[in-house]
Every structure is written in C-alpha cells, then in structure tokens.
Amino acid sequence: MENQVLNAVKKAKYIRVSTVEQNVGRQLKTDDNVKLYEDKISGLIPFNERPAGKRLIKDIQDGKINYVIIHSVDRLGRNVVEMQKQLNWFIENGVQIFAENIRMELLNDDGSMNSIAKMIIDLLGSVAGLEIEAIKERQKQGINIAKAKGVYKGRKVGATISDDKYFNRHKDVVELLKDGLSINKISKYTGKSFVTIKKVKTRLENAV
Structure with a gap:
C-alpha cells in the first residue's frame, strides 16, 4: 500500500482495557459509522498479538480501514519503543491516527508523523521513565534511612506476605495469567523468571 492516507475515510476505533480496569466508558464512546475493535487484555501483550489488534491489522491490510481512533497512544504498547x-x-x-486525549491527528497529509505529536509521545515516554526511576530512588532512600536508624532488617526468614500484597507485587503476572497466557510467554513479556511465575500461578490457584 502506498505511504499515504487514502481519500475515502474508513474509520475504526481501537480500545484496550486490562481485565482489572473499571472505567472504560470514556473509550467506548464512538459514532455509528466507526467500526469498533476492543481488546480486554494486558498492555504487556504486543499489539499484533492481541485478538482485536490482529483483526484490525488484517482489515487495514485488506483496505477496509484507513483511519484509527485511539483514546491515547499508550493503548498501542507498554512503552515508547512499542508505541513508536x-x-x-x-x-x-x-493509516491516519487520531488520539482523543490530545485531540490531534498524528499524521500529516503526506503520511509522515506530525512533529508536535511525535514530541508529545516522546515526552510522555520520558516522563513515565523518569517516574519509574524516581519511585525506585525513593524506595532506595527509604531503605537507607531505615538502615541508618537501625529499624530496617529486611524480611525475616520464613516470613510471608498476604495474598493481596503478593499479587499486587506481581500484578503484571496476575493479569497475564488471567488472560490465559502460558508461563513461557509471561516470562518473555515481563522479564520475570519461570520459577517466580509458577509460584504466582500456584498461589493464585490456592487463593481461589
């Protein structure tokens, strides 16, 4: 297909929500002439491996869709690299992309990415990355302060944490297990070991 936005606009709206998200109403709003593609799956799954994502890709390749509406670019991937x-x-x-949260089409008339849109996407990614690093740094500082005061001893041998805290710690694994993915795939998507995922799976089964 030529690298340009076609004149005959054939719109679709892509929605992705995880199995634990509740507020999906703002994403579901759409016009009658817009075809809806909805994935209820973790954002850790690559776009081209999601059921609705795969259907949308096929319809685009078949010439049925050339304009895609998304709530925000983070619906397309878990990080800036995957979004890009x-x-x-x-x-x-x-294919033209319209992001509702910034009220902007992301492509120019010649099919290239809008420079302002690209800047916003890169900025969002940078902020997200900085926030993750800031959280890790705060945790590290908190531990160091506790150690200096002599009140931090780490977790005692044999100590256990509640199911809620354990599942929250491995929230990404829990989501993917509920989506029915294999342990090998979950390990690939999360970077966590086979043993860790197996433990989460076993504990989740016992908690039911």
Whole structure:
C-alpha cells in the first residue's frame, strides 16, 4: 500500500482495557459509522498479538480501514519503543491516527508523523521513565534511612506476605495469567523468571 492516507475515510476505533480496569466508558464512546475493535487484555501483550489488534491489522491490510481512533497512544504498547513501532506500521500502511486525549491527528497529509505529536509521545515516554526511576530512588532512600536508624532488617526468614500484597507485587503476572497466557510467554513479556511465575500461578490457584 502506498505511504499515504487514502481519500475515502474508513474509520475504526481501537480500545484496550486490562481485565482489572473499571472505567472504560470514556473509550467506548464512538459514532455509528466507526467500526469498533476492543481488546480486554494486558498492555504487556504486543499489539499484533492481541485478538482485536490482529483483526484490525488484517482489515487495514485488506483496505477496509484507513483511519484509527485511539483514546491515547499508550493503548498501542507498554512503552515508547512499542508505541513508536506500531505507529510506524500505521504510517507505512497509510493509516491516519487520531488520539482523543490530545485531540490531534498524528499524521500529516503526506503520511509522515506530525512533529508536535511525535514530541508529545516522546515526552510522555520520558516522563513515565523518569517516574519509574524516581519511585525506585525513593524506595532506595527509604531503605537507607531505615538502615541508618537501625529499624530496617529486611524480611525475616520464613516470613510471608498476604495474598493481596503478593499479587499486587506481581500484578503484571496476575493479569497475564488471567488472560490465559502460558508461563513461557509471561516470562518473555515481563522479564520475570519461570520459577517466580509458577509460584504466582500456584498461589493464585490456592487463593481461589
């Protein structure tokens, strides 16, 4: 397909929510002439491996869709690299993207990415990365302060944590297990060991 947005607009709206998200109403709003593609799956799953994502890709390749509405670019991937990868695929296939949260079409008339949109996407990714690092740094500082005061001893040998805290610690694994993914795939997507995922799975089964 030529690298341009086609004149005949064939719209679709892509929605992704995880199995634990509650507020989906703002994403579901759409016009009657817009085809809806909805995934209820963890954002850790690559776009082209999601059921609705795969259907949308096929319809684009078949020439049925050339304009995709999303609530925000983070619906396309779990990090900036994956978002950019999917956006580049849309560009290469002449698909216009409209992001509702910034009220902007992401492509120029020639099919290239809008410079302002690209800047916003990169900024969002940078902020998210900085926030993760800030959380890790605060945790490290808190432990160091506790150690200096002699009140931090780490977890005692044989000590256990509640199911809620344990599942919250491995929230990504829990989501993917509920989505029915294999342990090998979950390990691939989360970077966590086979043993850790197996423990989460066993504890989740026992908690039911």
